[in-house]
Amino acid sequence: MHTRATLIPVPPTVRLTAAPGPLAPIDQVRRQVAAVLFGDAAPALVIGRFQVQRLLGSGGMGVVYAATDPQLGRTVALKLIQPTTAGAHATERLLREAQAMARLQHPNVVAVHEAGVNGGQVYLAMEYVDGGTLDVWLRARPRGWQEVLGVLAQAGDGLAAAHAAGLVHRDFKPANVLMSGARARISDFGLARSSAVAEELERTASDGALLLDQPLTRTDVLLGTPAYMAPEQFRGEAATPASDQFSFAVVVYEALAGHRPFRGETIGALLAAIERGAIHPMKRGVPARVLAVLRRALAVDPARRWPDMSALLVALRGVRATPRRAMVAAVTGASALLGLGLLLSEPDRPPPTLLPLPVDCGEAEPLRGVWDAGRRGQVAAAMSAETGLALAPIDAYAAEWRIAQREYCQSPEPNVWTATCLADRRTALSDFAQAVVEAPSFGGLVGLAASELLPALADCAAPVNYRALVSEAPPEVRAQAWHLRLVNAGAFVPRPATRETGFPPDAELARRFVTTVPSAQDPRAAHEAWFSLLVAGLHGPLLPARDSLVDAVALGRRAAATGHADIAARAWVLAAELLEAGPHTDDVREEAWVGAATALAALPEAHPLRVRLRRDLAYIELAHARHAVPAGVCAHGGADVCRPLATAIADLAAVAADPSATAGDTELLARAHDHAGDSGAAAAVRAGTAPLCLAEHDLGFLDFPALNTR
Template identity: 45%
Template sequence: MTDRAYADTLALSRTAVAEDRITPAPHDLTDAPLEPGHLLGRYIILERLGAGGMGVVYAAFDPGLDRKVALKLLGRPDEAPEGASLGPGARLLREAKALARLAHPNVVAVHDAGQIDGRVFVAMEFVPGVTLRHYLSQRTLHWRDILALFVAAGRGLQAAHAAGLIHRDFKPENVLVGDDGRVRVLDFGLARASVSEDSGILEQVLKASSDSASARERPPDGSGADFLLGSLVSVDSRLTRVGALIGTPAYMAPEQYMGLETSARSDQFSFCVSLWEAIHGAHPFGDGGAMALLQAISRGKLRAVPRDRRTPTWLTRALARGLAVDPLARWPDVGALLDVLERRALRSRRARAAGAAGLALGLLLGAGVWGYVRSDSRDQLCRDGALGLVGAWDPARRAEVHAALATTGRAHARATADRVVATLDAYAAAWAAGHADACRATHVRHEQSPELLDLRMTCLGERRRELAALTDLFVQTGPEVVDRALQAAAALTPVRRCSDPAALIAPAAPPDDPAARAQLQAVRQQLAEAKALFDAGRLPDGLARAEEAAAEAERVAHPPTQAEALYILGLLQNRAAEPRTAGATLTRAALVATASKLDELAARAMVELIACVGVYQTDTDQALRWSDLAGAMVQRLGPEGQVVEAKRLGHTGIVRQIRGEFAGARELHERALDLLDRPDQPDASALIGTLSNLGNTLSDLGLHAEAEASHRRAVALAEEFFGPDHPQTAALANNLGAALADTGRDDEAAALHERSLAIKERTYGPNHLSVAASLRNIAHIRLRQGALGEAQAILRRALAIRERTLGPDHPELAELLHDLGEVARRERRFPAAQALFRRALQLAEPAGLGNPHVLPLLLGLGQTALDAGDPVAAREPLRRALAAEPPGQAPARPHVSARLRLALAEALWIDPSLRAEARALAEQGRDMLSASASFVALHGDLEAWLSGHVLK
């Protein structure tokens, strides 16, 4: 039923007002529905959901992005030739373009739009749910709950206006309440990027009404508009058919009838009509039929508020201002109206008297907390708890956070601010619901002891402290925080853990001594701040705060707090390039957490040790032992441990990749994907990372089509989660570009790398380390294409960035020096190449032979000597490179290892006593590549060498 309701919303008939001229619905779509399984472009039809004047809506599957979509389909009518700017086809494309420009949690997302077989289509996110009208019709809600719904929708409308778009058809049928509780505005089929295209609904009606008498009447509010009223007596029937008057004109602003200039304030009028009707149960201008309604709207004649409706007078006054006939007399914009509604609702004496903290929170959340608040007097005691979030997440803090993030100057700032606010809205909603449930379990349902209530409230207090620390950080810091703000918001400790009695009872109780308790609270405050700094990427500040907290926790002698302090300190040490110190800290954290019966914390510490030891220290054997221990600990967590298990599998998969065990790595990443890619585990950031890791592994296996699909899905999800201009999206586009380059599609790869580079330069400026990474990718493509001079210039710019940022002796300079050495070698500037390779080795070798840069550098030295005609000199660096490979493991980069063996074979062959060894090396290199479809050219080189170098 929810799918059908959604389809009815998308396909809503509105032929009388949808365009500058009236166009009948195309008959071919409704007469010949597509059958399930039909392939329309890349979309697989699942079922037909509904039809209307705007076309037909199907549920479809998009295999490219591996998700279900709502596909609105419209054929090109005979009278609207291809390329026409009028008609439903052009209108539908305008709708898609308008929505595609928006990135807001309260606006339905558009994924794709275009034409297939002469039919215009729009692919939108499939959101099971019902229209706002249907939702309201099925419930008896308090006015505060209704207001929460509309404020959410209003924020979506506000986002559209900020993007320069006018909806022109806002009404309850064009608002969806999803099963996930989120409110979304949809159906921007009347949206315009400017007001110049509006022609006026009443004008076209008048043209169809021949010589009807007319009279001019000036509105009573003194606006300068003249309204034609007399001709309404002979209104054409088109205005009142199929839900026209009830469905659309009833919500239109006066200027929209008259063909005057429409603006965002026209949407404000429609919003206020809809909210008034929902709050008061009747249209604000009466129910007297078409003629009476239109006259009342044009005169601004509001009906009296029903006496049986107990709503505050400030709400009625606020809506009345938005319903003014003169647009200039309305609120300056929808955002100003919404701010007033939120602020007054929070301060309302009636709300406080009724214990309506849940409503105030619901308003500030904008995503619907209305469900858990009831007016039942039995639980009156439990409804004030949401006020506990004041200062951490209330309307004032919400506005501060949004403004702080949106005004940082980053290209993605506003979109990130919207997403962060929506994420924190949902978190605060869960907190409020958890607080109310904890209270009711003891005081209303009498199923929980006061002692357990105290534990749950203490846990909720910790979550509030964490939320407050993060929002403080957002408000107080500079633009760099916005780049990781969304990840930080998503990393807040889930509130649901405060509902797990077993987890709450297991740890040791806090000390009884008041002074010790106060000291413990101070430590926990430091930990909340350190975690916020870590999640936001402020590593030096976070490390200093975590060190203070860990030292204090040691003195307090409360093992659960000590374990958490060690864990957060270990995280920061690991990310701050102190892996050996981090390993010791995280090991202590795992041991103390295990002793304290904190199974989840122990498992998380062990999972972090997999990366700390296996990735940052390349001790893969030790890392795999930690993975086994973490796996055993995760089993004790049950279903709640799925996210931790997915992270364990992902980290272990990367370790397997380092060992060259690509098939095993693929299996681990796919298992992690199975755990994360489900509705009950909506961890978008982890899902995106897993898809990217899987794509990299598939590339290593030579499965390029599968790798490309995985990377493309990661990019698509990142564009939804982070936004198209976010640097994280840019990084994932880089990975996709690398996958395309592996298949020789250099032009497509270069376009992705250049897009990524442009995002990073806009975000960070031209001299950021991340910019250098994109420059290197572009240089590699130019190097393969033989544009050596261009590649050299790009690499020199990247090297200058790293030298300026990291210093002239940093190991990360080695890979760029290697690339410049390759350019010099191919240009046959052998002394310059040797100098570049040797300088790079001086930087890389102190880290040990396990440094991944050492082997390519030694290979470069050997290859340069061979090219210069000195095979004897080539042997020493090539043998050193061979010795640098980990014994007993498959090579991490088989093409590098195979090329090394070919080069060493060439260097040895001139000595007859070494020819058997040379041929054996070449055979090893060939066998390394035989299991892969990649590196065909290198495989051919090895086969050719072996054919020409036969032992006698």
């Protein structure tokens, strides 16, 4: 490591000599002892053009010296990688990677000025940082979680930059984060570790004993690094950016909690704890949203972690940047009625990722028993009304699944994620059909649930950057979840706060689900249950709208923190709707819209909820503009005054241009032009519209019927 040191330049009278071969730490110690005992008995060493001053530190990878660059007159940290035993080829590869590091310029990465080879050793001339390491910084004084996250997010930026340049650190830990004031920089990319193989993790260099049985306190085995290693590195697999992400999360957790997330007296016990997901709880007051972000990064399966470091850092910074203000107090008051204070409590550990069911490309009817003629008939028989309308969206979903499955089977390089996602959707469709058959008649709710709650197949085209699987829970929990979705599908209609539904949600059923089923078993269903509770409170005597707003914001944040971007988007759009129905500040409105936009941006472009919620937001934008801009004023100019209405018109125009647009969408656009005082534009819009039936609730939405304001 690099430590604070007082450096004395090499006097011009001191003889300089090139290092004759690999320079081990003991060589430097001997020279220093000789200089103390006998004066200038040995010449100062030169590596490349750099004049070695003193030893700063050493480790399994090599040694670090303070050295002088005579050309530029500056002090550098000179690191020599221990000679590799893999021959010239490995040395060349290490040199190439060192040169790649030298090209990486980022304020949170220790700069590498030069790379070369000396006596068979790769050396790096790096920026000299004299502020100590992260662990020293943490011990200097007590620090709040916001300060710790701020510093470590800088280190994360450095990792993200390295990943973008094609570099993997492989050995991220507190000793490799150097501090200079409040600025963090990462160093010591694991160059020598790039040639590690699985056998190195199975034995020690000294006695051949199994490394998995060795205590973590030994200093001659991997230098304590296993405490921060990702499980795939234990298994001898290649380290990837996802491995760095795991190590980063361990460091953050340790910095916040004062201890690492996983415990084990031996390396084997540590690996077992990681694979069980046995995270040792924190005792400090760290927000649950932070813990949820870290839990995802600590997933055993690299595919279940955040898509990349940037996504992880956005989530962490989103928590850090979110002021709590009076939200906690408001939620506490609401929790007496609905128990929504749980939204701010620490979430349970996410369920383990299940192995994907096989996608049989040789099966003539891949949905046999799931949605074939026999199963369709059973579902139709369980319904007493609106059978055709209800079955149409299910038929469309099954047809879309078959197309996606056929494309997967015809692909020359089938994608593992696509297989997992398709299997998940197949299970969801099977569970949905079973819930309809087993439960009393739901009428129109079946079609609504199929349209709104069957998981999007757009997710399966490519790996998504949010938690998209829905069928990971045990079968009995999945059965409860789909029954709940059918009963409470009315909560998921467009604009649920201000639009009457003929199927009010069953609040008692939702409350029973969230109080009896641990959220860890099915976090998605738990979020949906809370959402239906919110909507039930708006249309009944349960909860004042002002408290529902607070809880909608809390749910949006919690769902985003657990990676459920689609549910987060629903909650944030609900918050935007509730805000428009009553007095609010511009800052609060902006927060809701940013939250909704962020969650929607995480969804694939073809995700059906993305289109539907954009329509909701366009309607809300028009309602806002009609209240903010007097009718007809825009016909007389005044761009600033008319800006809200211009924005609403642009949003509605995008909605009206979508293939799924309705006559109600077009009529609302025409009415927006009417309000602006542009009768010609309104007439042009109406002229291109077929005379279709207009939904009254779409047009009446402009007046925002009063919510309960008790």
